[in-house]
Amino acid sequence: MKNLAIFIFSGFFFLPSTLANAGVLKDKNCGSCHRLNATEKSFTGPDLHYAGSKFQPEWLSAFLKRGEVIRPAGFITDPGFLKGPSENRPPHPSFPEEEAHALTEELMSLKIPRQTSVTSEPLSKGQRAKIKYQFERTFSCISCHQSLNLAGKVRGGISGPSLVNAGNRLQADWVADWLNTPETYTSKGRMPRYKMDPATLIQFARFVMMLKKENIK
Amino acid sequence: MLLTILVTGCGENEQARPAIKPPTQQEVKQASPLVPQQKLAQVTENTRQTYQWYCAQCHGMKGKGDGINAKFLTVPPRNHTKAEYLETRTDEQLFEAIKFGGLSVGRAPCMPAWGHTLNEDAIASLVQYIRELCQCEAL
Numbered sequence: 001m002k003n004l005a006i007f008i009f010s011g012f013f014f015l016p017s018t019l020a021n022a023g024v025l026k027d028k029n030c031g032s033c034h035r036l037n038a039t040e041k042s043f044t045g046p047d048l049h050y051a052g053s054k055f056q057p058e059w060l061s062a063f064l065k066r067g068e069v070i071r072p073a074g075f076i077t078d079p080g081f082l083k084g085p086s087e088n089r090p091p092h093p094s095f096p097e098e099e100a101h102a103l104t105e106e107l108m109s110l111k112i113p114r115q116t117s118v119t120s121e122p123l124s125k126g127q128r129a130k131i132k133y134q135f136e137r138t139f140s141c142i143s144c145h146q147s148l149n150l151a152g153k154v155r156g157g158i159s160g161p162s163l164v165n166a167g168n169r170l171q172a173d174w175v176a177d178w179l180n181t182p183e184t185y186t187s188k189g190r191m192p193r194y195k196m197d198p199a200t201l202i203q204f205a206r207f208v209m210m211l212k213k214e215n216i217k
Numbered sequence: 218m219l220l221t222i223l224v225t226g227c228g229e230n231e232q233a234r235p236a237i238k239p240p241t242q243q244e245v246k247q248a249s250p251l252v253p254q255q256k257l258a259q260v261t262e263n264t265r266q267t268y269q270w271y272c273a274q275c276h277g278m279k280g281k282g283d284g285i286n287a288k289f290l291t292v293p294p295r296n297h298t299k300a301e302y303l304e305t306r307t308d309e310q311l312f313e314a315i316k317f318g319g320l321s322v323g324r325a326p327c328m329p330a331w332g333h334t335l336n337e338d339a340i341a342s343l344v345q346y347i348r349e350l351c352q353c354e355a356l
Contacts, residue, residue, distance in 0.1 A: 073285050081285075082269070082273050082274070082277075082278050082284070082285060083285070084285040085285075136326065137320065137326035138320075138326070139329060140318065140319075140326055140327055140328060140329035140330075141329075142327075143275060143286055143290055143327045143328075143329065144274060144275075144286055146289075155289070156289055157274075157275070157285070157286030157289045157290065158285055158286060158289060159274040159275075159284075159285050159286050188270075190270060190271060190274060192271075192329045192330065192331050192333065192334045193333040193334040194333060195333050
């Protein structure tokens with residue numbers, strides 16, 4: 001009974017906060033490029049209808065204040081995608097602190113159910129070397145994604161989103177879910193579909209989470 | 218006795234089995250070709266779109282090996298318009314390279330396996346499209 005009262009009270013407490021931000025994404029016209037719910041068919045920027053499952057709020061807030069380039073060649077559906085980076089491509093808008101905070105809060109409320117649970121424990125040195133080998137040679141991820149080599153240098157292709165700072169940007173569970181069932185998130189990406197065994201899948205997600213820009217040397 | 222059972226446990230009694238000569242590679246290929254439909258594969262608009270969507274990221278829009286990832290790879294992507302190399306590869310080898318990745322055919326690991334993304338008909342069709350790009354056939 002006490003728990004029920006707390007639940008109801010917390011619901012009332014949470015409601016105004018949610019309502020206060022309802023529509024910030026709409027006000028800022030984010031839906032003109034991004035998909036904000038699964039029923040929308042077309043979008044020209046990264047799909048955000050699961051942003052709350054994918055991103056870390058600290059990174060998202062910092063990104064909204066001062067954007068950074070995640071996809072050097074642009075989004076996969078850009079008409080000029082296969083022509084590579086272009087100076088003509090407009091940068092992502094930047095927002096002042098308060099707006100970035102409100103947008104982050106609303107984006108983090110956009111979630112879809114998780115399928116995998118990944119421990120945040122870093123890989124051992126041996127596991128890391130093994131997965132790095134698979135990352136580069138077995139699954140060829142490095143061909144399309146920028147990453148960090150063991151010397152802390154940036155290397156890799158640019159057609160996929162950069163993974164150089166993935167450990168600060170993404171959520172481990174989402175990385176595993178993306179690798180396991182990409183069709184949950186996109187009807188057609190440009191990335192190959194992999195069938196990893198569950199243990200490799202988890203280790204892969206943990207490896208990606210170890211890629212952080214502070215490790216660049 | 219136990220050791221004997223353990224050593225031969227997963228096998229058969231070799232002495233009781235009549236000696237059978239293993240088939241040659243040619244005989245295996247004739248009996249079960251790797252790509253039964255490959256010769257029937259057609260290059261369609263869908264094939265070209267598939268190439269542009271997936272392959273062109275590395276191999277370039279015109280297949281010249283100059284895709285947007287090319288300059289970042291340790292081994293340059295294959296130029297599909299050059300016959301010199303491609304005519305030394307069989308259709309089966311090209312099919313396997315696409316399906317199982319570069320390492321599977323002893324080439325660069327930069328080329329990922331597309332076997333879980335594209336079905337065999339689509340891969341066979343891409344092989345024919347590569348033949349169209351290089352204007353060559355296996356020697």
